[in-house]
Amino acid sequence: MNHNKIIIIGAGLSGLMTAYLLKKKGLEYIILEANSRIGGRIETVTGTSGSTMEMGATWFSNPHQHLLALLAELEISYFKQHTQGVSLFETMSFVPPQKFEISDAEESSYRIEGGTIKLIERLVDEVGVDTIRTETKVSSIKELSDCLEIIDSNGVVYLAAKVISTLPPHLLVQSITFEPSLSTSIQSLAKKTHTWMGESIKFAVEYKKPFWREQNYSGTLYSQASIIQEMYDHSNSDKSGFALKGFLNGGTYTLSQEERKEKVLLQLTKLYGDETANYIAYHEKVWREEPLTFLPYEQLVLGHENNGHPEYQKALLNNKLFLSGSETAVKNPGYMEGAIVAAKSIATHF
Ligand SMILES: Cc1cc2nc3c(=O)[nH]c(=O)nc-3n(C[C@H](O)[C@H](O)[C@H](O)COP(=O)(O)OP(=O)(O)OC[C@H]3O[C@@H](n4cnc5c(N)ncnc54)[C@H](O)[C@@H]3O)c2cc1C
Incomplete structure (x- = not known):
C-alpha cells in the first residue's frame, strides 16, 4: 500500500499545473492518470x-x-x-x-x-515524469479517520492525507464511487455541470x-x-x-x-x-x-452550465477532498485559462 501526502487525480493541464505549484511549495504528491497518454483534453x-x-x-x-x-x-x-x-x-x-x-x-x-502539447511536455519536465502513474484509473474513494483510501481499477490501494480531483465534475460523480457518498446537492450539481467540448x-x-x-x-x-x-x-x-x-x-x-x-x-x-x-x-x-472526458448527461445540460459554481470552491470529506479541473474555475471555466485558474486556487489551500 502506498501512503502519500497529496494525490492529484488526472494528468491534464489542471493536474499538471497543480503539481507544478505544489512542487514550488516543496510539497510531495503523485498524479494518478487513467489514460496511457498525458494531457487530457490537450x-x-x-x-x-x-x-x-x-x-x-x-x-x-x-x-x-x-x-x-x-x-x-x-x-x-x-x-x-x-x-x-x-x-x-x-x-x-x-x-x-x-x-x-x-x-x-x-x-x-x-x-x-x-x-499545445508543448505546454504539457514542459509541465511534465517540471513536475517529474516519475510522479505520474499512467493507466491508473481511480474507481473509488473512501474516507478513513485521518486520510482517504483510493482504489484504482486494478485493485491497487493508495492512501493520501489530501486528494485533489481534476476530473470534470460530471465525469467525477459518474465514474468514481465515494464512501461516504457525496452530498446529494453536490452530486446533482455535478450531473448538471457541462464538460466543455465533451x-x-x-x-x-x-x-x-x-x-x-x-x-x-x-x-x-x-x-x-x-x-x-x-x-x-x-x-x-x-x-x-x-x-x-x-x-x-x-x-x-x-x-x-x-x-x-x-x-x-x-x-x-x-x-x-x-x-x-x-x-x-x-x-x-x-x-x-472518450469515456475519460465525456459520459452522456441524464438531461439537457447547456454549454458552460454550472461551470465555476461556488460549491466547487469548498473542500469535501472533512477537508480531505478538493474538486478542481477547468470546469470548477471561477474565471474562464472550461478553457485552458480556467484550468490554470483552478490550479492556482487549489494550491492556496496547501
Ligand atoms: C476539442 C476541444 C477543443 C478545445 N479547444 C480549446 C481552445 O481552443 N482553447 C482553450 O482554452 N480550451 C480549449 N479546450 C478546453 C481545454 O482543453 C480544457 O479546458 C483543458 O484542457 C482542461 O484541462 P483539465 O486538466 O481541467 O481537464 P482534462 O484535460 O479533461 O483532464 C482530466 C484528466 O483526468 C483523467 N481521468 C479521467 N478519469 C479518470 C480517473 N477515473 N482516474 C484517473 N484519471 C482520470 C483524464 O484522462 C484526463 O487526463 C478544448 C477542449 C476540447 C476537447
Missing part, C-alpha cells in the same frame, strides 16, 4: 508531413493572462492564428457562401508553436502546400449548411506543415469516420476547388467517444 497529432494538428485545445487570447504568464515562465513561444485573405460564411447549402475579411483590428487568437468532433486535413492561401483564401470558414461548422488554417508557424482544421457538426458522431470524411471533402471541394482532393491525410477525434 492532444496534438503530428502528421506524416510534420504538420502539428490540435485534436483538443488550440487557441487563447490576451484576456487569458494566467496562461500567457505561464507560457512566458516556461519560455514557450506562440504565434498569431493566420486569418489573412477571404473567409467564408455558408448560411444555406443552396446559396453561395458569403465572403468577408477579418480585420487586423480584431482581438487576435494565438496558438502554441509546435502544438460533445465535439475535431477534424484536420493535412496538405503538402497551403493551396487556399495561394487563392487568397484565409482558410477560415463558418457554416450552418454542412458538416464542417467552423474551420481555420492550421499550418505550422514555420511553414513546415500545412493543414485545415476545425469542428464538425457534433450530431454526426452517429456516422462512420469514412462517411464524415467524404462529407468533409465534398464541402471543401465545393468551396475551395479540386486541389482539396490532393490531401496527405485526414485526421479526426470524436470526443464524446
